Amino acid sequence: MRLRARFTKLGKVRFVSHRDLARIWERAVRRADLPVAYSSGFSPRPRFHFGLALSVGHESWAEYLDVDLTEDLDEVTLAALSAQFSAVLPNGVDCTALAVVASSGGLSLQEAVTSSTWSIAMDGGSLLDAAASVEALLGASSVFVTRERKGKTVNDDIRPYVRNLLLEGDRADCEHGVVLRAEIGTQPRTLRPAELIGALGPMWRERRVVRLAQWIDHEDGRQEPLALPAGPIPWLRTDVCAT
Amino acid sequence: MSTVWPRLEPLLARVERPARYIGCEDGAQTPQHAPHKAAWLLIYPDTYEVGLPNQGLQILYEILNERDDALAERAYAPWTDLEVELRAHRVPLFSLENHLPAGDFDVLGFNLAAELTYTNLLNCVDLAGVPVRAEGRGEAHPLVIAGGHCTYNPEPLADFVDAFVIGDGEEVVSEINEVVVDWKRSGRTEGSREQVLRRLASVPGVYVPSMYRVTYDGPRLVAIEPRYRDVPARVEKRTIASLEDWPYPRQQLVPLTEVVHDRLNVEVFRGCTRGCRFCQAGMITRPVRERSAEQVRTMVAAGLRRSGYDEVALTSLSTADFSGIEAVVGSIMDLGDNISVALPSLRVDAFTVGIAAQLQKARRAGLTFAPEAGTWRMRQVINKLIREEDLYAAVDGAFSSGWRRVKLYFLTGLPTETDEDTLGITELARNCVAIGQRHQKGTSVTVSVGGFVPKPFTPFQWFGQNTVSELERKINLLRSDARRSRGVQLRWHDPKATLIEGLMARGDRRVGAVIEEVWRSGGTFQEWTEHFRLDRWVDALANAGLSADWYVHRHRTEDEALPWDHLSAGLHKDFLWQDWRDALEAVGLADCRWTPCYDCGACTGYGIEHVVASAVPPAGGSQGTGQDLSSGHVVPVSLISRRPASAAEVGAGNA
Known part of the structure; x- marks a missing residue:
């Protein structure tokens, strides 16, 4: 089993x-x-x-x-x-x-998961700056990043992996500047949050990155490999600023 | 006190292996600081990976945290990448539990297990924001205390450490704590630091170097004498009479990231009386104090259950000599097939391999033996009385039981060593390869050779260490011989590092200036090959007007004052001198655990005795028990026999 x-x-x-x-x-x-x-x-x-x-x-x-x-x-x-x-x-x-x-x-x-949702806190600019960076990236038809793979330098178009970007604005509870919610595709290979931040522009610096969910796509929607239980989890010890 | 975590956190994203700086281990405590508790920061002056498993530090960590008037947190030397970040952002050395600044503790307690970490001690003190020289510290600064095997010659660090602890720490740590608590409660008033040090100097086992005056005559050390009447002229080591009374660590730390010896460790006995003359640990930790087999069983079973480890090491200086070994082996085997048992420091004989075969059902990767020298003559000189037959039987047992690799440890640069003795190393290895080939094709035997460093409180403390070029010559002899020998893989330690180890091991207080200069020029992590640079040491020696020849390569004479003469490991100096003379004549000496006492001083001086788990010596025999020494044409002699041996020492082996 x-x-x-x-x-x-x-x-x-x-x-x-x-x-x-x-x-x-x-x-x-x-x-x-x-x-x-x-x-x-x-x-x-x-x-x-x-x-x-x-x-x-x-x-x-x-x-x-x-x-x-x-x-x-x-x-x-x-x-x-x-x-x-x-x-x-x-x-x-x-x-x-x-x-x-x-x-x-x-x-x-690893094969089944098709996308994941991230909360990405960054600094390096205002909310307006972030909106411009997000708009530029989403508006582009292709975005190339340079990667090292098996000892070779390759240029990959990461745009297809960026499914959605949503600005959440300043979050007073986390003191982490601009917070972005990102939906990132994971097949055939994944796009790392650090690469996404790099693609948004050189001024952005990663502050805190949290994976919120992983998803498996179906014909009629998507689901998590295992959903959280509906009620509270009594043994959860985590006392960190939440998503 | 406030945590440095918010300032540290962004730096961790930029360094290698940040998990070593977060703490959070299973077994880690979260001490609450309070004005009535002395706060100790226990520091291992090397990386987390090397330092975390250190049992001495973990034992003191638990003992202190069990006290109502003490608490202990831990720190390790930050790797060079984090050090750069810490200095650039003015973040001090920190504890792992509460991430508090090191300088806010009352005591910085260092474990000194290796000479090449000395510059790291200075670096850690400096990163704590504390003056590196003891004379520059005041009431606002923590006390800098050091323990561990290296403190048997504390003089090279005498200018930097406020107090050294000589010997077992289990009892004395609480006595020191009382002094520190009083100091803290009294508000650390002006001038109180001197008083606290004076009080510490009268705690048995504690050496406070600033309370002693050193006199020289040219290069020669004349004496190290107390400045005050209430300061002892000789500091005696501390020895716990029974290991059974100290079943620590109870909650061994289980790290989140991989470290060396990443397994449960259970110390089965402390001390060793085989009498190997090169071995400082065997001399200074006498007498033998075994746990009962029952306690070992309990510690193993409870430790595995609690930690989730699938490997346990039974630690000691020679675990096959543990008289309760067979009782323990049986019970460990009942714990299940997926549990593997490591026996570090295997004795060289077939019996030991039999034990190992019983214990390690899975993962028979490699077995390591330490014959230490290549010829019987040389092994008599060092009193490691292993016959060639014993080694071959052990190697045959290993290969026939399915082990794939055998590793042999040797020393070179030993007293009276000839090229014939040196080449005996490759000769033994070739014969071991031939034995292996009877069992499997393509057998290889790894030979690891280290340059011998004479240590204080051993019979070889008077011996002039081989020079770098002499050690290199011997290693080259071995290399060319190994090249001609199929299946013999040779590894060796850098003789340049061996030289500096020798300088620290037997240096006097003047060597401190050399350590400080090497540290100031960036020489940290000297035990890491990529960071060791001999030229830094050579320059610093020259600048201090000191000579490596004088400290390292010169043979010392019987009447010479040694930098550790004002300390005592219990061993009579005339016993050590006689053993040195016997060594030069290749005369062996029996293991006194099972034969009459020859009064080395370690028991008689302190009114303690060997404690053994079983009255019967273990099968296979220790020196002077079942082992047939006559085949080597020499029967070991007892040097001095001043009193009849007690039943506990003789055991049934002589009955």
């Missing part, structure tokens, strides 16, 4: 790398004493599948992890697991939703 966990990465732990986070989850899963499937081979590792990587320094309300188990869990164990995970994960990493998903045949998280 395959277990899918949705979790946060907020506050100081945003400086933890993707690889380190995988190790943190390995220890958390061992502490929860789950029947985890291990890879075979010389150095067996638990069978984990992470979604899209998050850059070091960026925060998130919507990270995902799939864990393969060798035995099915009963309802009672499952219900208690989110809180149990949160208790053994570092402050800022909280499990917000958990479900059993189809374990084979389907696409991996």
Whole structure:
């Protein structure tokens, strides 16, 4: 059976790398004493599948992890697991939703996710300046950025990845200047928020970047790999300025 | 006190591996500061990755935080990229728990485990906004205290550190805390710093260098003597009688980012009496104090459950000598197949490999042995009485049990070493490769060679260290021999760094000027190859009018005053001198854990004894137990036998 966990990465732990986070989850899963499937081979590792990587320094309300188990869990164990995970994960990493998903045949998280929503706080100009930058970018038919890929310098048109940009204005609660809400496509490869900020113009400096959601497109709309529960999450320890 | 986090946060986006600066580890505490609590900042003067696993620091961290009148936070040396940012933005060195400025603590407590970190200590003090020289500090500044193995020769750092702690820290840290709390409660009034230092100087195990006067006669040190009557003429090391009373760390820190030794560590015993003459740790940590097998089992099981680690290391100076090893192995195996057990410092024999094979069911990547020298004669000189047969049996056991790589540690530049002894290293390695090839094709054996640095409180403290060119010559001998030997991979330490380690290890107070100049010229992280530059040290020595020959390469005489003569590790100086003479004649000495006491002084001087978990010596034998030394044509001798040995020391092995 395959277990899918949705979790946060907020506050100081945003400086933890993707690889380190995988190790943190390995220890958390061992502490929860789950029947985890291990890879075979010389150095067996638990069978984990992470979604899209998050850059070091960026925060998130919507990270995902799939864990393969060798035995099915009963309802009672499952219900208690989110809180149990949160208790053994570092402050800022909280499990917000958990479900059993189809374990084979389907696409991996990384392949299935088609877009993500970001909150990007920047400084370097006024709200009006930001409006002009956003308008210019959305109005362009193509926007090229230079990237290093497999040791080569390539020019990629990132415009198709920018699905929507919305200015949220100054946010007094966060003291982070101009805040942009961005919908970014993730297939076939993703556009990093830092690249988007660069494409908006040289004056913009990243202040705080938070991934709010990941989305899977369907013919009749889109949905999250795992939605947040409707009510409050009592074990959520995160005390950071929210989205 | 206010947190530097808001100022630090934007800087972290620009540096490598920022996770090492955020704290948040499992096991980290969030201490509440208060006027009645002495605030300690425990600092390891190297990177987080190297410093976090340090058990000494973690033990003191817990002991202090358990006290009502103390609290402790931690800091590590910021890497060079963050240092540039900190200095540019005037952000001080900070603690990881509350991200408070280092200068706001009452004590900066350093762990000194390696000589090449000394310039980092100065840098951390400076980044804290505290004057690097002790004489420049006042009531507003924290006390700078250092502990750890390097403090057995504290003199090179005497101008920069207010007080050194010699020996085990578990008990003395609380005694120091009482002095610091009084100082804090009394409001750190004008002139009180001097009084506090004077009080600290009378705490057993604490050495306050400013309370001592040093006299020289030309280059020669004459004496280091107390300035005041109430200051002890000789500072004795502290030793806890029972490790069992200190089951720390109870909540080992589990870092969020990968560090060295990233696993649960359980110290199974402290001290070692094998008597390897080059080994400072084995000399200064005597006697042997084992935990009970039951306590080790509990610490392992509880630690794994709490941390989520799947690896545990049973640490000590020679874990296969732990008399409770078989009882512990059995119980660890019950914990499950996915738990792997590391035995650092493996003893060189087949029995030990058998133990390792039982413990490491998965991931048999490599095993490391330390024969230390290439010929039996040389091993008698250093009293590491491993026969070639023992090594070959161990290597055969390793390869036949599925290990793929074997690594061998050696020292070069040892007393009386000839080129034949040096080349014995590659000879042994070739034979190990041949043994491996019986089990698997393309076997390779890695040989790691380090230049020998004579250390204080060892029989070799009088020995003149090999010069850089002599060490380079020996390494080149080995390189050309290894090139002709299929399957022997040679690695070596930079002899230039070995020279500076030697300068710190046995230098006197005058060497402090050299350390300061190297630090001022940007020489931090000297144990990192990419940052070590010998020319900085050579220039600083010249500017201070000091000679490396004098401090490092010269053989010392019996009547010479040594910079650490006013300190004591319990060992009688005449015992060490006799052991030095015996070394030169290649005479071995037995392990006193299981044979009669030869009165080195470590037990008798302090009224303590070996503490062993089992009255029966472990199978495979330690020196002087089951090991057949006669095949080497020499039976070890007991040098001095002044009193009958107690039952605990003799054990059933001699009954």
